[in-house]
Amino acid sequence: MVSNATSASRHKTAAKPAGPGRPKDLGKRAAILDAAKRLFANEGFAGASMDEIAAEAGVSKLTVYSHFGDKEALFAAAVRAKCEEMLPDDLFQQELKGPLRSQLIAIASGFFALISSDEAISTHRMMIAPGNGDDPLRKLFWEAGPQRTHDALGAFLQARVQAGELDIADTSRATQQFFALIKGEMHSRMICGLYTKPLRGDVNAHIEATVDMFLRAYAPR
Amino acid sequence: MVSNATSASRHKTAAKPAGPGRPKDLGKRAAILDAAKRLFANEGFAGASMDEIAAEAGVSKLTVYSHFGDKEALFAAAVRAKCEEMLPDDLFQQELKGPLRSQLIAIASGFFALISSDEAISTHRMMIAPGNGDDPLRKLFWEAGPQRTHDALGAFLQARVQAGELDIADTSRATQQFFALIKGEMHSRMICGLYTKPLRGDVNAHIEATVDMFLRAYAPR
């Protein structure tokens, strides 16, 4: 009689294939996660309240607590979800033909668009904010974002070096330089919230000038 | 008899030159501002409480409220104080002799040290955090920090171009590129809180490689 209810309740979820064990969760869970991602990004960890999140998701607060344990767990889940969805990573899968300059401009344009979206800016701010998120979470964010794009461009540049189209001694350093240049002052201003809307013409001019500068430094003599 | 105490008490502060009108304020006010700068930077606007600030400053909470109106005003004052003190700006006042490469390395080293200090990183995080600070405050921060260093380096590069030591079409853009390169991935990692302690050797290698890359792109042929 003292019993273990765990083994008794297990057979309920034994038939796993989309069984009606708890089919209603997913919609609400997704709505909660969505609201959490938006509110945490816009108001920070301390700024966003569980009441707001529950109201925004259209559920009650206890539903939030039943799906995720507490506020920190919800924050971690929101960050993880953001990291996963923020990886199109087809930056380098696209058709890369034509002269090297055009290819680099295409890569740079994709990268800049990726980091310039309101979503990316908000996420970046949220991760950076003091007190928001612990160390493993920050590491996760870094590996999901900057690390992957870095590796992809590194491989691209390495191939071009071996093809004799570029003269780069340290490919990893050149990769960092390329991304730093593309981000540039515009990204800093956006992160700082000075202007959220850079003109499209300015962006194109910035990208072309940056690629040209990069090529002047690393073109074979 | 009904009186107006205001006019009666005014003659107390009439002798303004450091008169004993309220000489004890300044020490406490400075202590409060100092504590506010530190705590806001480390824990964010919502994270830092007025109790913590008062305790850290060694005064009571009401003293804080008597000096600064409310929490937002104290935050704004802390940011303004940070902006003012974070301007050594003798980055370019120093002895700049020798070859151009050495001068650029000196400038880059000073700039990197400026933005790498724990203080600068904390302030940067505080300003960027979502919800912290309003727009005029962010503008103030930008003009006190990035804007001034940008202008200083821009003038330096412009002079070198006219001296025939550099071949730069757009000096302003080159200035942005230089700072973006120097910040580089290291600064992003520090802002993200991944490692707070970059090795000194790595920093020097990074700076020298960056200056060399910059010079390869902009050296006269």
Next chain:
DNA sequence: GTCTATATAGCGATAGAC
């Protein structure tokens, strides 16, 4: 002018009804 003690409000987390 400064401190101790308190009013008021909001948030995170939970108990009980359905």
Next chain:
DNA sequence: GTCTATCGCTATATAGAC
């Protein structure tokens, strides 16, 4: 499994004593 109502705690801001 979900909702309404509530507890416990903390933080901002203030009232009264010295």
